[in-house]
Amino acid sequence: MILSRGPKLCNFLEWRGLKVVYKRYASLYFCMCVDADDNELETLEIIHHFVEILDRYFGNVCELDLIFNFHKAYYILDEVLIAGELQETSKKSVARVIAAQDTLIEHAKEQSNSLSNIIAQATK
């Protein structure tokens, strides 16, 4: 439905009683399905907000980044939206939180690596 729309048309579509708001970034389309009484312009802003955060995190995000790191993209999404509602309006805060969680994971990995090293050595 969305792919068939021309470039100059408005970014809103009606579908099954709901609205679909989409924004195109190069070859990627970000679509959000909202209720009929939601503010469509604000939805566009939310999409942009999310994309900017992704950009900041991945550094000039491109399609491949999202494909190979889909789980990370989801983590970021979870920091931006819950229950379909916007959570955090500050991009900095989101970036901070994600960075903190990433560090946690790094530490955990290091720990498990060192543990398995010890065990591997011990069992040799």
Place this chain on the structure above:
Amino acid sequence: MGSRLRDMIRSIRACKTAAEERSVVAKECALLRNAFKDNDQDYRHRNVAKLMFIHMLGYPTHFGQMECIKLIAAGSFPEKRIGYLGLMLLLDERQEVLMLVTNSLKNDLGHTNQFIVGLGLCALGNICTAEMARDLAPEVEKLLQSNNSYIRKKAALCSVRIVRKVPDLVEYLTVPATGLLTDKHHGVLVAGVKLCTELCQSNELALEHFRKHVSTMVRVLKNLVVSGYAPEYDVSGITDPFLQIRLLRLLRLLGNGDADVSDAMSDVLAQVATNTESNKNAGNAILYECVQTIMAVEAIGGLRVLAINILGRFLANRDNNIRYVALNTLVKVVSVDTQAVQRHRTTIVECVKDSDISIRRRALELVCALVNENNVKVLTKELVEYLKVSDPDFKGDLTARIAGLVQKFAPNKQWYIDQMILLMVEAGKYVTNEVIRSLVVVISNANDLQGYVVRTLYRVFQAWDGQESLGQVTVWCIGEYGEFLINSANELEGEDPLTVAESDAVDVVESVLKDSRVTPTTVAFALTALLKLSTRLPTCADRIKNLILEHKGSLVLELQQRAIEFGSILTKHSELKATLLERMPVLDEATYSAKNEMGVDGQQTAAAVASESDANGHLKQPNGIGKQPAATANLMDLLSFTDEQPSTSSNSSGNALLDLLGNGPLDGSNSLTSSAKHSAGGADMLLDLLSLDGPAPPTSAPTSTAAAPLAGLLDVDPLGNIPLGNLSLSGGTPKGPPAVVDPFANLTSTAMLASVPSPDPAPGFPTIVAMQTSGLKISFDFTKPADSPKTTIIKAFYSNLSSNPYTDFVFQAAVPKFMQLQLEPATSGILPANSTNSVTQLIRLTNNMHGQKALVMKLRVSYKANGNNVLEQGQVNNFPAGL
């Protein structure tokens, strides 16, 4: 074991064909399944990640659901993270497995690590079920008051979902939510405001509670608007537009219906409306929300004007998004303040022609809301112009709307008819049957315009392009008013004179008849029209006869039937032709327009049905008996039933129209189901009196029922008791609507049958007296054939209790739809005076709801006594049980 996530993704992307991809995915799934079976701990998180990727591609992945749960139950943060993500992606709230997570969730919500708590809240907020919500609500409420803003904000949004799932918990959350409103952290504020909005939406008390805190919200909003540059929350020059929009929405809810609260916020609303820059999307989003709020609360006039001006600016903007949004809002505004919107009418009409379909739709809706008596002509002209150039997929919508508008606001009949003809010419195939019906009604009511109509149609028809609707209406009009075409009666001033020969008129009908593009319905119309023309245009009678008889062998049953029956009228019963084919009585406009309101607007107007319609009268009473109010009231009830049917398909109301025409088989109206039956048994009886003889089971053949009424509209004059043997039905055969024959069947319910098999005497059915009046007694004897318990053979005995002999004795009977009736001819039509059981007649009844419903029957008896025509009616309710 197995490859890394990255490698799997790469290999899937490298596939060139769908089949290749499927095989790679299948292989991976097999590996995953084995790994899960082996309870592999080390790589579980990687496996679940792979599973998620496969899920995103669209393949089934239910076998991995337990793994997610195991991961969540594990101790470390990375595993929990993947586990929760998997939970949210692979499961949804309908899966029962979800409940197993509840315990882990509870533990995680009490964890010391804020991120783990966050994970839990996030998962809960996204997919919790009502039971989980109830279980974990106390924990979430506690977290709402946590010191950590990160947790607070997540808890707030989680509560939003909890409130949606379990509205009872609103009371517990109201107080903590209020606390959030004074928070400093924007994230918490955003979430908190959303929570308050949700609470207000679901609960009146909460609404009252939050109204007291309006000042806080106003203050926060004000700060945002006047604050300077705040780098953390800035979006294209505006400070935290999201928060502003949320606040505006909450204010909208609170101010709606409350003047004091609206007063308190009017300042800040004005400030937002004037100060916000509108050259960026964020600014426009805020203005949009602001306008909506102003229109929804009890704002003062000045503020409203401000809002409408903003909308006007939006409308003129070149950005499609903005225009869409403006049109959307205007639709809501127009009910409040029509004048202001009228000013922008031209712009809106331009939007109807826009290249963007979303905008076109919105604009069309708005235009329809704007139409009133003054501008209907102009607007309709514009719309019809546009119709010529619009896309096919939009045409249907547009046509329906134009038709609706024309019907509602037509200043005079002539204009209405003109517009409809135009419409049919432009978009013939999109004009629904509904609309055609009402056009026909209007034409039949507009006596002075009939000549004009038929001449205009004739002219227009020269350029006919196969449009169904135009064909149907033209053919019908020519059939009814053919002589106006020839003798140019009732010419309106300014009308060009038109000379049409009789054969030209027949030409027109013939071309419709022979065109391969028309449906059988239209051909049926044409046949009927030809028959009418045979009286009105006597010189062409032979030609007409030949044309009709050409369809004798048609493969469509309806057409074949009509052709044969009309043919025999023309050949054998030409003395009846004149009376048979008189002009149709005027159809009741009020009832039609009431029906149409429902069809077009899709609303159920309760007091829809108007006065009794003549159409009923004429069909039912061939012997000129007056209308019976009670019976017609029942008919009205039945019509109002069809009104109450929830189906919005125009067909169903169209079919209700058919019923109004008193036509026989109410088959097409599937909406006339048991509800109609239960509520008005009387109405059923009446309708079945009209339908008579073997009501066919409801077929869904809307198009053929469309043909039915017009055929049935043949003016059936009293044919007396002439058994039209070769025209009668073989009753009881359920086929497509045998509409034409019904009028005839109405008059004589004698139906030709296979001979009734000699029934075995069934035990224990007493003879009943079906009807007894001062001069006549009818009694019924019952027998049941052994092979079919549903069937009953009734032997009716007629006794003449008076001292005058009765001649031309005719017995008619009607039964409800769930029964079928077949009558044999009586042994004689003459009842000698003072005779007992002198004449008998066999009646065969089949009760399709044998055992569920008892038999009922309505009787009508007519005879001549002492030179007077007598008609007696009665109802038989005392059938023995068990029949």
